[in-house]
Amino acid sequence: MTPLLELKDLHKSFRVAGGKRGFSHSMLPAVAGVSLTLNKGQTLGLVGESGCGKSTISKLIMGLLRPDSGSIRFRDQELSQLNARQWRPLRSQMQMIFQDPYASLNPRMTVNAILNEPFAIHTKLNQQQRRDKVASLLEKVGLEPWHGQRYPHEFSGGQRQRIGIARALALQPELIIADEPVSALDLSIQAQIINLLDSLQEEFGLTYLFISHDLSVVEHLCDQVAVMYLGQIVEQAPVEQFYRQPAHPYSEALLQALPVADPTRTAHRLPQGEVPSPLDPPPGCPFHPRCPYAISICRQQPPALLEIADQHVVACHRSGELNLGGIS
Amino acid sequence: MVSPKVQLRAQLWRQIAANKMAMAGAIMILSMFVLAALAPLIAADPGAVDVSRQLQPPSFHAWLGTDDLGRDVFSRIAYGARISLLVGFVAVGIATVVGIAVGALAGYYGGWVDTIVMRFVDIMLCFPSFFLILAVIAFLEPSIWNIMIIIGLTGWMGVARLVRAEFLSLRERDFVLAIRSLGASDTRIILRHILPNALSPVLVSAALGIAGAILTESALSFLGIGVQPPTPSWGNMLIVGKQTLGTAWWLSFFPGMAILITVLGYNLLGEGLRDALDPRLKR
Numbered sequence: 190m191t192p193l194l195e196l197k198d199l200h201k202s203f204r205v206a207g208g209k210r211g212f213s214h215s216m217l218p219a220v221a222g223v224s225l226t227l228n229k230g231q232t233l234g235l236v237g238e239s240g241c242g243k244s245t246i247s248k249l250i251m252g253l254l255r256p257d258s259g260s261i262r263f264r265d266q267e268l269s270q271l272n273a274r275q276w277r278p279l280r281s282q283m284q285m286i287f288q289d290p291y292a293s294l295n296p297r298m299t300v301n302a303i304l305n306e307p308f309a310i311h312t313k314l315n316q317q318q319r320r321d322k323v324a325s326l327l328e329k330v331g332l333e334p335w336h337g338q339r340y341p342h343e344f345s346g347g348q349r350q351r352i353g354i355a356r357a358l359a360l361q362p363e364l365i366i367a368d369e370p371v372s373a374l375d376l377s378i379q380a381q382i383i384n385l386l387d388s389l390q391e392e393f394g395l396t397y398l399f400i401s402h403d404l405s406v407v408e409h410l411c412d413q414v415a416v417m418y419l420g421q422i423v424e425q426a427p428v429e430q431f432y433r434q435p436a437h438p439y440s441e442a443l444l445q446a447l448p449v450a451d452p453t454r455t456a457h458r459l460p461q462g463e464v465p466s467p468l469d470p471p472p473g474c475p476f477h478p479r480c481p482y483a484i485s486i487c488r489q490q491p492p493a494l495l496e497i498a499d500q501h502v503v504a505c506h507r508s509g510e511l512n513l514g515g516i517s
Numbered sequence: 518m519v520s521p522k523v524q525l526r527a528q529l530w531r532q533i534a535a536n537k538m539a540m541a542g543a544i545m546i547l548s549m550f551v552l553a554a555l556a557p558l559i560a561a562d563p564g565a566v567d568v569s570r571q572l573q574p575p576s577f578h579a580w581l582g583t584d585d586l587g588r589d590v591f592s593r594i595a596y597g598a599r600i601s602l603l604v605g606f607v608a609v610g611i612a613t614v615v616g617i618a619v620g621a622l623a624g625y626y627g628g629w630v631d632t633i634v635m636r637f638v639d640i641m642l643c644f645p646s647f648f649l650i651l652a653v654i655a656f657l658e659p660s661i662w663n664i665m666i667i668i669g670l671t672g673w674m675g676v677a678r679l680v681r682a683e684f685l686s687l688r689e690r691d692f693v694l695a696i697r698s699l700g701a702s703d704t705r706i707i708l709r710h711i712l713p714n715a716l717s718p719v720l721v722s723a724a725l726g727i728a729g730a731i732l733t734e735s736a737l738s739f740l741g742i743g744v745q746p747p748t749p750s751w752g753n754m755l756i757v758g759k760q761t762l763g764t765a766w767w768l769s770f771f772p773g774m775a776i777l778i779t780v781l782g783y784n785l786l787g788e789g790l791r792d793a794l795d796p797r798l799k800r
Contacts, residue, residue: 253694253697253698277700280698280700281700285695285698287691289691292690293694293695295696295710297714298713306696307699310705311700353695356695356699
């Protein structure tokens, strides 16, 4: 399988004000050496706690932020050094779906006007042709063409998210980055949106990078799972393997934290404490202060991301010896 | 089906109409506009000197009395309304356009552009604006157009700050990120996507600014460096009335009332707009 998108050792830090008298600043490494591969036609679920750098990754891929170092390859093209003009033709090939459907649509534009923008920017279609395109987009995401005359505030959250999906689909991209597309929605609406994403993938052969903190959603939708902790990928694995037999203690902890309808099951070995501040990351393995399996090497040396099985990589010193519990 | 845009406007209108003070303000302004528009129909020649009818008190013939040259005070107020309302609109129009342009640049691009532009705004704000206007006018011919331009060019800083603040917060919003990731040009993002969302506070400040501009023009004319006689303006009518305040009160009272009503009207309307446009007060 050919990778459609490949991230290698990606770094991005943000400057945060702080220090005495506000003159000094410190760097917050939001993304600290991320490597990921995403195959064409597949769905990669990127999971992790809030603040671990998931959204920063999506902005880096979309070119909304510039990485400090590392490479982003899309097909055969290196994206990290492109300027705005070189980016333009690529815009139609990757698009983004946002988390909050209340913030991602311009409140002063009708839905027709919002969906018209991609065509106005990238195509030379005349007004009638664009109108037809917009109408067919609305139908594709399960809305009616006359909905286009309305303003975003007249729609429910689920309908708004459909509009956001329609905008992302407009230019027929290959890659769609969905940044927590359902976490702002009611549970019943979540299922509808996930099914919509599923059927659109089938229809258009889309590749998804699906960012989420909800492992049950990821299990349903994704082919691959990547787990992120404090700006780093700690494990990437095919979805069945991940859920059956995770290889990183943090993955295990996430899976154990899922609610299961089984009163006899006892929770075991949940991580202790809070996520450390990324301003002051622990030495060695970033997870060691909370890891129930940590030994002395974990405190001193950061583990490398190693392939332990086909398509299964993990960054843990003890991945070979631990027998971690998944869910089946 | 009524278009949603019309519905939004109708809603805004209902909110203003429900606010009694704002309605009062709107009526005050409207009556001044009617007076200015109908001046040639309802008023006599404001420059017609009649020495036989000097300093007549208000009567059936001269509703608001006559001045020291026998000119009709009502006619002069009606024609003066044209000047004052024009000054308010043009000066604030200039200030708003300049303020939006400067604020949008600073807020959208941020970084060193923002630093340089906003420090310049700070410097401009250091000057007491009335004395800045006085100083500039000392070098220029005191014509009505110069007055408007100068009032406009010394009043844009507040608008710039407002617009910058709006842009700073709006440019990080998801819908702007979405349009950026579609590859829209900066011009398109600024004009089509951010600016329409940043205009509400500007509208309010413009309504209040018009009141300020009218006051400034009156003050300049009162000092004799604004609108020059014989062109009637509320400010230069006050100066004539000043000498006869004890004997002919109507000379300064009525122009003063005209200024009061107009300025109060714009202030009330501005406050009403602020309440109507404030998203926190929306149900």
